Amino acid sequence: MHCDPIPxxxxxxxxxxxxxTALVRVAVAKHIPILGICRSALVINVALGGTVYQDLKSQFPQKPFKHHQLAPGNQPTHFVSVKLDSHLFKAVGDDVFVNSRHHQAIKDVPPKLRVVACASDGVIEAVENNDASVQAVQWHLVIELLV
Incomplete structure (x- = not known):
């Protein structure tokens, strides 16, 4: 499905x-592991048949919080809830504190992927495939909080 760009x-x-997109498709076909970060998460999703919100502020059904932070990139700004049954959970745990520097996000996830993490406003923050050879996260930085 193609859609025209919004302003x-x-x-x-x-x-x-x-x-x-071609690189992702070849890597998946050859079962070469992929880690997508930020824009690459969106590319992976689209390459495998998913869609994206071109702009969260104008297209996301609920009112999203500010995902394009003004704070320096090395400063986390919100929490992400990670599904306990995901491979990502094994790596980072749940309720991770991440930075947020995007105005786009995954919208529809293709059958080859599943949502494994979301922000509290419902924005998808991470996807993976069944064997974790494809991992994709929206953030660049994770801070583990010691409580």
Whole structure:
């Protein structure tokens, strides 16, 4: 499914999108492990048949909190809840504190992936496939809080 760009989308790079989508498809076909971070999480989702919100503020059904932080990138700004039965949970645990530097997010997840983490506003923050050879997270940084 193709959709036209909305004004809030911002700058895109068609050549990069086509190249990275092809890389994802080849890697998945050859069972080469992939870790997607931020934009790459969106590319992975789309390459495997999913969709994205081009702009959270104008397209997300609920009112999302600010996912494009003004704080420095090394400062976490919100928590993400990770599903206990996920491979991601084994790596980072639950209720991880992450940074947030995106105005886009995964919308519809393709059958080859499943949602494994969300922000409290419902924005999808991570997906993975069944054997964890494909992992994708929206954030760049995780802070483990010692309580």
């Amino acid at each position: 809030e989308l911002g700058i895109t790079n068609r050549n990069r999108d086509v190249f990275e």
